[in-house]
Amino acid sequence: MAINYEWYKVFYWAAKTGSLSQAAKSLYLTQPSVSHAIKQLEESFGVALFYRTSKGVDLTPEGSVLYAYIEQSQILITLAEEKMAALKNLDSGELRIGGSDSLFKHYVLPYLEQFHERHPGVKLHLNHGTTPEVITFLKEGRIDLGVVRMPIVDPQLQITESFQLRDCFVAGARYAELKDQVLSLDALLQYPIILFSRNSRARMTITELFQSYGYSIKPEIEVGSVDLLIEFARRGLGISYVTREFVSRELEEGSLFEVRLDVSLPPSRVGILTMRNMPLSSAARAFIQLVR
Amino acid sequence: MAINYEWYKVFYWAAKTGSLSQAAKSLYLTQPSVSHAIKQLEESFGVALFYRTSKGVDLTPEGSVLYAYIEQSQILITLAEEKMAALKNLDSGELRIGGSDSLFKHYVLPYLEQFHERHPGVKLHLNHGTTPEVITFLKEGRIDLGVVRMPIVDPQLQITESFQLRDCFVAGARYAELKDQVLSLDALLQYPIILFSRNSRARMTITELFQSYGYSIKPEIEVGSVDLLIEFARRGLGISYVTREFVSRELEEGSLFEVRLDVSLPPSRVGILTMRNMPLSSAARAFIQLVR
DNA sequence: CAGGAGATATAGAACGTTTCTATGGCCATC
DNA sequence: GATGGCCATAGAAACGTTCTATATCTCCTG
Numbered sequence: 001m002a003i004n005y006e007w008y009k010v011f012y013w014a015a016k017t018g019s020l021s022q023a024a025k026s027l028y029l030t031q032p033s034v035s036h037a038i039k040q041l042e043e044s045f046g047v048a049l050f051y052r053t054s055k056g057v058d059l060t061p062e063g064s065v066l067y068a069y070i071e072q073s074q075i076l077i078t079l080a081e082e083k084m085a086a087l088k089n090l091d092s093g094e095l096r097i098g099g100s101d102s103l104f105k106h107y108v109l110p111y112l113e114q115f116h117e118r119h120p121g122v123k124l125h126l127n128h129g130t131t132p133e134v135i136t137f138l139k140e141g142r143i144d145l146g147v148v149r150m151p152i153v154d155p156q157l158q159i160t161e162s163f164q165l166r167d168c169f170v171a172g173a174r175y176a177e178l179k180d181q182v183l184s185l186d187a188l189l190q191y192p193i194i195l196f197s198r199n200s201r202a203r204m205t206i207t208e209l210f211q212s213y214g215y216s217i218k219p220e221i222e223v224g225s226v227d228l229l230i231e232f233a234r235r236g237l238g239i240s241y242v243t244r245e246f247v248s249r250e251l252e253e254g255s256l257f258e259v260r261l262d263v264s265l266p267p268s269r270v271g272i273l274t275m276r277n278m279p280l281s282s283a284a285r286a287f288i289q290l291v292r
Numbered sequence: 293m294a295i296n297y298e299w300y301k302v303f304y305w306a307a308k309t310g311s312l313s314q315a316a317k318s319l320y321l322t323q324p325s326v327s328h329a330i331k332q333l334e335e336s337f338g339v340a341l342f343y344r345t346s347k348g349v350d351l352t353p354e355g356s357v358l359y360a361y362i363e364q365s366q367i368l369i370t371l372a373e374e375k376m377a378a379l380k381n382l383d384s385g386e387l388r389i390g391g392s393d394s395l396f397k398h399y400v401l402p403y404l405e406q407f408h409e410r411h412p413g414v415k416l417h418l419n420h421g422t423t424p425e426v427i428t429f430l431k432e433g434r435i436d437l438g439v440v441r442m443p444i445v446d447p448q449l450q451i452t453e454s455f456q457l458r459d460c461f462v463a464g465a466r467y468a469e470l471k472d473q474v475l476s477l478d479a480l481l482q483y484p485i486i487l488f489s490r491n492s493r494a495r496m497t498i499t500e501l502f503q504s505y506g507y508s509i510k511p512e513i514e515v516g517s518v519d520l521l522i523e524f525a526r527r528g529l530g531i532s533y534v535t536r537e538f539v540s541r542e543l544e545e546g547s548l549f550e551v552r553l554d555v556s557l558p559p560s561r562v563g564i565l566t567m568r569n570m571p572l573s574s575a576a577r578a579f580i581q582l583v584r
Numbered sequence: 585c586a587g588g589a590g591a592t593a594t595a596g597a598a599c600g601t602t603t604c605t606a607t608g609g610c611c612a613t614c
Numbered sequence: 615g616a617t618g619g620c621c622a623t624a625g626a627a628a629c630g631t632t633c634t635a636t637a638t639c640t641c642c643t644g
Binding site: 003004005006008009045046047048051052058060061062065066069070072073074076077079080081083084085087088093094141277278279280281282 | 295296297298300301337338339340343344350352353354357358361362364365366368369371372373375376377379380385386433436569570571572573574
């Protein structure tokens, strides 16, 4: 006869309490059910597991041997169930996010702080990379979600659009004369331009914009981080193309000002990427909920 | 929803094989059954356990956590089942027997040898004691079976009668003149008698026999072991009252001879005692089978 | 690009097994 | 001798697993 693992649960409680009636209570069953389950277990092994006494039941030597194993097994299952509950309640687990450094710093960080405050048991892993790298991480299962600039077109990905970002050109005190002007693209190109290095979405966007107007934008300086973009502009090395939301502090304190143009720069959104058709972890679900 | 421990078995195999179809084969189920079980487990936890891919299934991070526990648990259960099979097949386990030293030496030993040869994995424990002690051991669960002289009357005990023993008086060369005689009880009492110490069944039996004929038997010497009983008789210190089966070697080689009497001494049987209403271990069952 | 192979998901019916109630027997205790 | 607690048994009912049949998706192949 095949053994039903449920019987082990019954056996465990019967042995632990020394009473079929008690076991029945613990398991919210009736005593005959427990009696029946034990009987089937005994028949399966062809060995008696309990001595029936007037006070309850005692393990036979064979029953004791079985109990030694089953007790451990049941304890592990109990631990597993507690652990799963902890995972679901976000008392443990982990959240792995991919994205660019600048998005992390300016956009994800406040949410992460909030998330961590609410769920201190969840470990956070941040993997920075370019948008294609983030998508690869996602497809390889190395991260739970990616935070990148829109637009992204990929049928495998589930995209949740979030915050809107507007890019703009900014300059420092050195070009103070531009403060009150509205420049044409043509006029802007007379100044030294600082752009983010090639493989970024912002760079592609602005290049395409100039092309669509028949111009070609060629940066004087290329840098690899948003921080340098800002720093170079402040020091007057040129006019930087940045995301306005990332320089809000500098704009407020006046160390940078926006160079207005006579064309509008297309806004873009931050998208949260997850794998379509792949279940999300509780932590990832909770984080997306928070961001939305 | 309450978790059915059978689902863990399904989960284990699904995770182990990385395929619901494979798990179904291993468990002799159909694929939809496995799919259903996993689904219920996931619903119980409120967490996805597997990523479904075109090639099969992969554990989610949460599923991996669960698997770490469940794998151990299932391995323990497998070990338990193997151990129980070994116990039943008498590849392991133990057999605890209580009885008197003399019965062990002359009666139980050959059977034990045979048993041990057949089931070398079964550990043997011998506890010697008087008949009342053996019965106490039995009732306390310290031994599986007792080997004692009949008769025993105890409603709690299950008694299997076995070999017949006949007691007799034996003497050594010193009393060679008795070899061809048939003595009356009266005549026997003229000789020095050697008896086993008080609290033995044999002693009680012979005392009662003499009393029933109106005599009183008073030993010259009392000893505490059958070996001494034999040794003293051989050295001519008196006539010993022994179990004939225990001195068969001495009778054959002629170092002792039986002193015949004109009354017949009542035979007694060896009884194998077990607890009534208590299941026997496989080893005990096998041993009793062997002895009968 | 169409089609096949193989994977999982879903729906609904059938089957089997657990679970229950009711009862009896046993033992210890009062 | 009565009472209460314990386990075993019997039979019925309800529940849940398991099945067959089918759908959907992906990957691989001709």
